[in-house]
Amino acid sequence: MKILIIGGGPAGATAAKLLAKKYDVTLIQDRDWDKPCGGGTKIKLFDEMDIPKNLIKHKLNYIYMNYKNTKIKIDLKGENLAIVKRAEFDKTLRELAVKQGVKLYYGKFKRFKEKKAVIEIKKEKILFNFDILIAADGVNSSVRRALNLPPIPKTITHYAKIDKEIETCEFYFDEALGGKYYAWEFPHINKTHIGSVDKTSFNNFCKFLNIEVKPKGYFIPTWQENITIQKNNIYFVGDAASQVMPMSFEGIYYAIHSAKILADSIINQKDYKKEWNKRFLKEFKFMKFIEKIHQTKLKGLMIKLHKFEYMRTFSVNLWLHNYEC
Numbered sequence: 051m052k053i054l055i056i057g058g059g060p061a062g063a064t065a066a067k068l069l070a071k072k073y074d075v076t077l078i079q080d081r082d083w084d085k086p087c088g089g090g091t092k093i094k095l096f097d098e099m100d101i102p103k104n105l106i107k108h109k110l111n112y113i114y115m116n117y118k119n120t121k122i123k124i125d126l127k128g129e130n131l132a133i134v135k136r137a138e139f140d141k142t143l144r145e146l147a148v149k150q151g152v153k154l155y156y157g158k159f160k161r162f163k164e165k166k167a168v169i170e171i172k173k174e175k176i177l178f179n180f181d182i183l184i185a186a187d188g189v190n191s192s193v194r195r196a197l198n199l200p201p202i203p204k205t206i207t208h209y210a211k212i213d214k215e216i217e218t219c220e221f222y223f224d225e226a227l228g229g230k231y232y233a234w235e236f237p238h239i240n241k242t243h244i245g246s247v248d249k250t251s252f253n254n255f256c257k258f259l260n261i262e263v264k265p266k267g268y269f270i271p272t273w274q275e276n277i278t279i280q281k282n283n284i285y286f287v288g289d290a291a292s293q294v295m296p297m298s299f300e301g302i303y304y305a306i307h308s309a310k311i312l313a314d315s316i317i318n319q320k321d322y323k324k325e326w327n328k329r330f331l332k333e334f335k336f337m338k339f340i341e342k343i344h345q346t347k348l349k350g351l352m353i354k355l356h357k358f359e360y361m362r363t364f365s366v367n368l369w370l371h372n373y374e375c
């Protein structure tokens with residue numbers, strides 16, 4: 051069976067590697083680049099998915115939550131948060147897929163023609179056959195567009211890399227800095243990645259940090275239930291399926307695990323959506339509910355509750371999946 055995967059980010063590269071153990075897999079990636087991202091992910095992902103640990107640039111055992119004049123240190127109960135450099139992380143995942151037998155082409159999916167995928171490689175349009183196609187082509191999925199499916203619900207983010215060294219991640223929940231969601235600072239060796247949602251919030255955040263920098267904009271999915279993740283022999287995974295955790299906006303962990311669910315479903319001929327729902331639906335719905343509360347006047351209270359040890363422990367255990375929700 052021929053499997054064609056469009057997009058070699060965390061989701062596509064993982065699906066490719068796992069499926070290559072059984073099938074003839076081709077992976078199409080448009081370019082090597084540093085995807086706009088804080089690069090923060092749960093450290094347990096590396097053991098769970100056998101990812102080389104030398105990709106971890108920082109191991110963090112605490113973070114800060116900020117709201118108005120309140121700053122709360124959250125102990126992560128060990129070095130549970132990893133920071134990766136996306137350019138290196140994504141490229142390594144693609145290389146691991148190639149080692150497993152995947153054929154990797156640098157090219158761009160354009161459209162479908164007579165049940166084949168049209169891929170542009172070095173300005174030449176080539177038709178690729180497939181029995182199954184996996185769209186792992188991110189939040190702006192061109193496969194979704196080619197199939198006339200509604201686009202992924204999303205919000206804009208603005209981000210920049212600045213010359214500053216910080217020790218750990220900080221999250222800022224004031225509406226002026228983080229809009230409906232939050233603003234963030236993530237350590238990246240001798241730099242810091244900063245971001246917020248809309249441009250006004252980002253500009254306010256820069257003023258607050260006393261810096262001047264030009265941001266880049268990029269979308270991030272805002273998950274909703276009932277997004278199409280399969281149409282006949284075409285499957286969607288990662289950002290292309292909106293599999294980003296509400297509230298935290300963690301996408302790397304869920305893209306990689308969703309790719310594993312998809313690969314297992316194809317190999318074992320199971321229903322992908324059912325399998326994904328079994329594993330993640332409750333957690334995503336619960337976090338969507340928390341996200342909604344954060345968008346009301348209860349936001350301040352929710353954050354201030356983290357002054358209490360029991361609330362910090364609850365949130366960290368929830369993040370680490372130590373509870374069934």
Ligand SMILES: Cc1cc2nc3c(=O)[nH]c(=O)nc-3n(C[C@H](O)[C@H](O)[C@H](O)COP(=O)(O)OP(=O)(O)OC[C@H]3O[C@@H](n4cnc5c(N)ncnc54)[C@H](O)[C@@H]3O)c2cc1C
Nearest residue numbers: 057059060061080087088089090158159188288289301302
């Ligand atoms: C500003 C920002 C900060 C973030 N910070 C974090 C964070 O700290 N932690 C976290 O877990 N998540 C974070 N996320 C979310 C995370 O980046 C994504 O959820 C994650 O990258 C999803 O992986 P993916 O493989 O599904 O998609 P992507 O990483 O987007 O990979 C898709 C790949 O497909 C390629 N592609 C697209 N179109 C085509 C085409 N037509 N043909 C061929 N190739 C194509 C792209 O080049 C891309 O490499 C952040 C997102 C943003 C925008």
